[in-house]
Amino acid sequence: MRGFDTLIGQEAVVKRLQQAINSGRVAHAYLITGAPGSGKKTLALAFAQALFCQNRENSACGHCRNCSRIEAGNHPDVTIVEPKTGRLRIDQIRRLKEKFALQAYEGTWKIGMIIDAETMTAAAANSLLKLLEEPSGRAVIMLLSVGPSMLLPTIVSRCQIIPMRRLSRLRIASFLEDEYQLSPETAMVVAGLADGRLGQAIEMASTDKLVWKDRVLAMVTSESGRGLEALRLAAMLDTEPDAIEFSLQVLTAWLRDLLLVASGCAEEVVVHQDHHNQLLAESGKYDESPIRQAILQVEDARRALQAHANRRLTLDALLYQMADLTSFSRVSEVYKYGKSSRG
Numbered sequence: 124m125r126g127f128d129t130l131i132g133q134e135a136v137v138k139r140l141q142q143a144i145n146s147g148r149v150a151h152a153y154l155i156t157g158a159p160g161s162g163k164k165t166l167a168l169a170f171a172q173a174l175f176c177q178n179r180e181n182s183a184c185g186h187c188r189n190c191s192r193i194e195a196g197n198h199p200d201v202t203i204v205e206p207k208t209g210r211l212r213i214d215q216i217r218r219l220k221e222k223f224a225l226q227a228y229e230g231t232w233k234i235g236m237i238i239d240a241e242t243m244t245a246a247a248a249n250s251l252l253k254l255l256e257e258p259s260g261r262a263v264i265m266l267l268s269v270g271p272s273m274l275l276p277t278i279v280s281r282c283q284i285i286p287m288r289r290l291s292r293l294r295i296a297s298f299l300e301d302e303y304q305l306s307p308e309t310a311m312v313v314a315g316l317a318d319g320r321l322g323q324a325i326e327m328a329s330t331d332k333l334v335w336k337d338r339v340l341a342m343v344t345s346e347s348g349r350g351l352e353a354l355r356l357a358a359m360l361d362t363e364p365d366a367i368e369f370s371l372q373v374l375t376a377w378l379r380d381l382l383l384v385a386s387g388c389a390e391e392v393v394v395h396q397d398h399h400n401q402l403l404a405e406s407g408k409y410d411e412s413p414i415r416q417a418i419l420q421v422e423d424a425r426r427a428l429q430a431h432a433n434r435r436l437t438l439d440a441l442l443y444q445m446a447d448l449t450s451f452s453r454v455s456e457v458y459k460y461g462k463s464s465r466g
């Protein structure tokens with residue numbers, strides 16, 4: 124699949140951009156919004172290809188010189204600006220402006236793509252604003268961001284907003300079955316974990332991440348010795364940090380599933396449908412409150428890890444607690460007791 128064809132389920136925004144090309148009304152600035160893995164960059168690249176493609180009018184052939192160079196990230200008139208160490212800085216925006224001030228190398232379009240635009244420093248954002256205020260000829264800026272609320276309103280107001288859709292679970296699952304040969308059961312679980320984001324689903328299906336789903340679920344459903352299993356899992360994750368985020372996603376989905384099952388929701392709405400019996404058995408063991416606290420605890424651990432807390436200690440502590448969710452009710456009792464004893 125090439126160009127816009129790779130944007131499964133995003134027909135509305137693709138049509139909008141194609142109409143803009145057909146009618147010669149391409150805007151100077153677009154803001155593409157959506158969660159990580161929702162296809163923002165794929166859309167931006169496909170749009171750039173459609174503007175430059177030598178074989179097609181409003182789409183991309185995927186194999187001409189221009190399409191290939193854009194895909195490889197080395198087209199002289201397409202500049203991609205990405206955050207370095209978490210921030211987009213003013214010198215990066217300045218370099219983009221310098222490029223925009225020059226003639227296009229190949230005399231057609233000049234395109235600037237700003238990835239994770241919400242990470243712009245205030246200085247970078249103000250510098251970009253000036254560029255947006257003085258649009259020139261055939262130049263297009265594409266800002267990619269999780270949402271408009273994270274950007275200066277003065278920037279947002281100069282952009283056409285292109286929101287990426289969340290896809291239905293069934294749509295993602297059937298795509299995974301067709302393209303990645305997943306079993307229907309696994310496809311539904313992966314689609315549930317991806318939460319509407321096709322890019323995330325593809326990443327899970329095309330890497331060896333799924334083995335971590337099995338490891339996490341083996342721990343939380345183990346019949347005995349869960350504490351030991353938890354520490355073993357923490358040790359394994361410590362040596363494979365790339366799997367941590369996914370494993371925490373699996374864990375959070377498991378905890379949410381427990382709440383859903385406890386409140387009598389249908390099997391179709393839970394993520395881990397392939398473990399429905401264990402979910403039923405486990406949800407009977409706990410009240411709602413420790414499960415809710417456990418979900419918050421996973422979030423806390425995620426934040427701590429992002430802030431470079433000691434990885435092994437954080438994982439040990441988190442997973443050991445997850446091995447026995449009643450530990451959360453004990454914590455809250457101590458807390459309550461502490462409060463009442465003070466008076």
Ligand SMILES: [Zn+2]
Nearest residue numbers: 176184187190
């Ligand atoms: Zn082409």
